Structure formats: C-alpha cells, structure tokens
Amino acid sequence: MTSTLEKPTSTAGVLLDFRDTEMTFPNGTVALRGVDLTVRRGEFVSVVGPSGCGKSTLLRIASGLETASHGVTQVNTDRIGYVFQDATLLPWRSVQKNVELLAELDGMSKAKRAATAAKAIELVGLKGFEKNLPRQLSGGMKMRTSLARSLTLDPELFLFDEPFGALDEITRERLNDELLRLFAEQQFAGLFITHSVSEAVYLSTKVVVMSGRPGYIVESFDVPFPMPRDPDIRFTPEFGELVGQVSHALREGHR
Amino acid sequence: MSDAQTLAPTATAAAKPAVRTRRRPAFTWWRAIVVLAALIGLWYLAAKHYADKGLAFLVPYPHLVWKDGFADSQVRHDLLQALGRSTVVTLVGLAIAIVIGVAWAMLMAQAKWVEQSLYPYAVVLQCIPILALVPLIGALAGYEFKSRVIVTVMIALFPMVSNTLFGLQSAERAQRELFTLSGAGRGTVLAKLLFPAALPSIFIGLRTSAGMAVIGSIVGDQFFQRGNPGLGVLIQVSASRLYGEQLYAAILTAAFLGVAVFLVFGLLGRLAVGRWYDFS
Numbered sequence: 001m002t003s004t005l006e007k008p009t010s011t012a013g014v015l016l017d018f019r020d021t022e023m024t025f026p027n028g029t030v031a032l033r034g035v036d037l038t039v040r041r042g043e044f045v046s047v048v049g050p051s052g053c054g055k056s057t058l059l060r061i062a063s064g065l066e067t068a069s070h071g072v073t074q075v076n077t078d079r080i081g082y083v084f085q086d087a088t089l090l091p092w093r094s095v096q097k098n099v100e101l102l103a104e105l106d107g108m109s110k111a112k113r114a115a116t117a118a119k120a121i122e123l124v125g126l127k128g129f130e131k132n133l134p135r136q137l138s139g140g141m142k143m144r145t146s147l148a149r150s151l152t153l154d155p156e157l158f159l160f161d162e163p164f165g166a167l168d169e170i171t172r173e174r175l176n177d178e179l180l181r182l183f184a185e186q187q188f189a190g191l192f193i194t195h196s197v198s199e200a201v202y203l204s205t206k207v208v209v210m211s212g213r214p215g216y217i218v219e220s221f222d223v224p225f226p227m228p229r230d231p232d233i234r235f236t237p238e239f240g241e242l243v244g245q246v247s248h249a250l251r252e253g254h255r
Numbered sequence: 256m257s258d259a260q261t262l263a264p265t266a267t268a269a270a271k272p273a274v275r276t277r278r279r280p281a282f283t284w285w286r287a288i289v290v291l292a293a294l295i296g297l298w299y300l301a302a303k304h305y306a307d308k309g310l311a312f313l314v315p316y317p318h319l320v321w322k323d324g325f326a327d328s329q330v331r332h333d334l335l336q337a338l339g340r341s342t343v344v345t346l347v348g349l350a351i352a353i354v355i356g357v358a359w360a361m362l363m364a365q366a367k368w369v370e371q372s373l374y375p376y377a378v379v380l381q382c383i384p385i386l387a388l389v390p391l392i393g394a395l396a397g398y399e400f401k402s403r404v405i406v407t408v409m410i411a412l413f414p415m416v417s418n419t420l421f422g423l424q425s426a427e428r429a430q431r432e433l434f435t436l437s438g439a440g441r442g443t444v445l446a447k448l449l450f451p452a453a454l455p456s457i458f459i460g461l462r463t464s465a466g467m468a469v470i471g472s473i474v475g476d477q478f479f480q481r482g483n484p485g486l487g488v489l490i491q492v493s494a495s496r497l498y499g500e501q502l503y504a505a506i507l508t509a510a511f512l513g514v515a516v517f518l519v520f521g522l523l524g525r526l527a528v529g530r531w532y533d534f535s
Binding site for chain 2: 063064065080082084085086088090091092101102104105106133134135
C-alpha cells in the first residue's frame, strides 16, 4: 500500500486532487474506495452522501489529519481553512481573541492579527460582538466566529465539515447566503461536506454524490447557475430538477 | 369618566409581580436562618436533658458556650492561637498538595501509558488508612509540624490529582485538531488549550482539597501533639478535662475554619473562571 501527500509546483489552478484515494482504518473498516476528485481555483465542490460514508474522512485526509492508506493526494497550497462540525471556540476567549487564535498560533504579530481579526469579524457580520464570550452567542453567531477565525489565514482552500448541520433552517439559509458572498469576495476554493442536497446545489459549482460505506463517487453534477446567486433561485424549476437528480443519485448509491 | 375606573385595577395587578421579584434574594437567607434557629432550639432541648441527668459537660447550653468559651479572654486567646496554627498547617499542606497534584496530573496527561503507570498509585494513596501510617510517619519525620503537614498533604492530594487530570483531558477532540492543523507544539497546546480548559476542574479540585486539608490538619494534631499543635489538640485536651463549653467552642472554631476555607477557595474559583464557566 502506498500513500503520499505531495505539494508539486505545476498544474493549472488545481488546489486539491485525490487520485484513487482509499482509506482503511486500523480496525479494518474501509471508509473510502477509489475516490478521484479535483478541486480547482474558483470551484466550490459539495460532497453529499449518507451518514458514515467517509465524507468527513475525505476532508481529514485533505487537511493532513489522516493519511490515506492508498492513492495520491495532492494539496497545492498551505493556506487551508478548516471549519469543523462544531464551532470549536475556546469558551474562555472573547470573539475577538477566538478569531485571532489561528493567526496567533501562526506567529503573526499582535497588532497585525488584531487588525486581521477585526476585518474578518466585519466580513461575517459580527462587528460589535468582539468582546462577547462564546456562551453569550447563538449557534449561528458561533459558526460565524468560527468562519471568521479561518478567514484570518486568507485561505486558498476552504474545507467545510457539515458546518451548518446543527443549525435551524432559517439560520442555515442565512449562513448559506453569507458563505456565497464570502466565496464571491474572497476567491477561495471550497470543499463542502453536507447531508442536505438543496444546500449542496445552492452553494456549489459542482455536487458530488457518494455511496454508502465504503464510500466511492456515484455521480458528479455541474451546477450551471451563475455566481453571485439570487436566493430565489431555490424556487425555480431548474433548481428543483437538479435537486431531484442529485437526490435520485443519492438513493441509487445508497442501495 | 368610566375609563379611569377600568384602568386602575389593571395598574395594580401589573405592579404586584415587580414587588415579588425584588424580594426574592432576601427570602433565601431567611430560610437558612430559620433552620439555624431551629437547630439552636434543639440544642437547648438536648442541653436541658443532659443538665437534668447531671451530665451538663456533654451538651452545655449555647449561651454558656459563648460565655465560658468565646467570651472568656483566656479561652479565646487559646482558640485564636490554635486556629492560627491549624490554618498554617492547612495552607502549607494544601500548597504542597497543589504543586504535587498538578505536576502529577500534568505528567499523566502527556501519554496514556504514563497515566496507566501512575494513576493506580493516586488511588492507592487515597485508599491507605492514614492511621496505619501514623507510627511510621512519626518515627521518620518526628511528632511535630512536619508530620502534621505530611498527613494533611496525604489527605488533600487525591482530589487535586484526579480533578486536574480530568480537566486536562476535557478539551474536545475537534479543539485539539484545530491546534494540530496549525502545527502547534506540545507546549503551546498545553498553555493555550489544555491548561485553560482544565482550570474549572482544577478549582473544583482545589476547593475539595482545601476542605480535606482542614480535616488533615486537625487529625494530624491528634496524632502528632508535640511542638505547637492547633485545634485538634485543643479539642482533645478540652474533652479529656470535661471542659464542655471550651470543647464546643473549639469544635465550632474548627467548623468555622472549614467553612471559611471552602468559601474562600470557591470565591477564588469564581474569580478565575466564573466569567466563562458556571462555577457553583
């Protein structure tokens, strides 16, 4: 078995590339089987699949938290943002200090990271809440803080591990719109894991459907709607049709 | 005008709940004081019972405990001196227990194998009957201050070790991974994640250990009576001489020390982490 995590110099706009990626855990569980997936600059790729299909494992391999047991994974940037399922804020730090954390760990100077954090906080619409502690924030505001924290590193590649799964529908839709706006403004590439087919279609330039465990890619759909997206696009027949196709593929792959 | 008449009752109804909320904090204290009064009443009944049997020293009347105990200048001098000495033993023992306990837990938090090697001994320490070690401690360290502190440390150590260890392991996996992704080293993870996350547990352990340290200092007195012993010896001497009033005054003083230590360390915990953690 071979596995490599390389950083080659060439290739046009490819930020993340999985080639024949497989993952077998030490306990024998096969999480991923022969996954080929590329994320280029300007792309926002969503992965939908049933629970436990190895979607999150894909992100963990991309970020370096796990090493694939087979295949080649190329990551062509070191500016990676990772947004966890939970906001993972440190409860003893204010919003400002939480947003500064990654820059602080990166060794950025105090004045510079304060300015960077202030900018990120403004981007996610949390201006005025800098001094609040996480316990004083709603679930949606915590997630915004978490997003802002990742934004301070000015990531070229953003990895999202079902970040909005625990939020209520209204908050989730609002954060989807915010994320689309950030994607348009900040020019990062995204790999987004979700359970929600309509969220995947709404956010992405490409939607990838994974099978049940061991996960492999069943089908891949290009999303033709232009960016920036109008929230009302969700109520058009074209949107509904694409959601239907993705859902259908999801059901097929689960069988 | 009929409008004014219909409005008036509504206004009074609205005012009522506001008055009720203002009263609530005082009410909780009042309940505890009722219990205190009831306990003193029971004490009088018990004192009367024993006085009738001619055994007044077993349960002396509360007002006599005040008059011949706290209000007597010689007894008060002895009480305050013993209280001071017991406080010193408590605080010195507690300080040593904190240093050893936190260091021990930090060592165990470094790796699972270290924890598996060292944790059983924390439990063993907790399980050894201190009485079994008394002759040994006395022979090795003498029958004075040093041995009293050793007993205090042994009694106070376990809550420090177990609570600190629990706290150091309380950071969530995703939080650890966040630091891993940033390439943070062991020291950074400990200083910026594990240790701050452990603080609430450490302060809960500290409060428990402080209470145990009071017990340790008084028990230590009763085993090791040379030098300048504190409340434990005063209690023993008063009991053996059948000085009921002084005995009760000494017991109450020891209780006061325990409550004071509990409150002070609880307050310290609230000051340190109460901003972000419900420390109660």
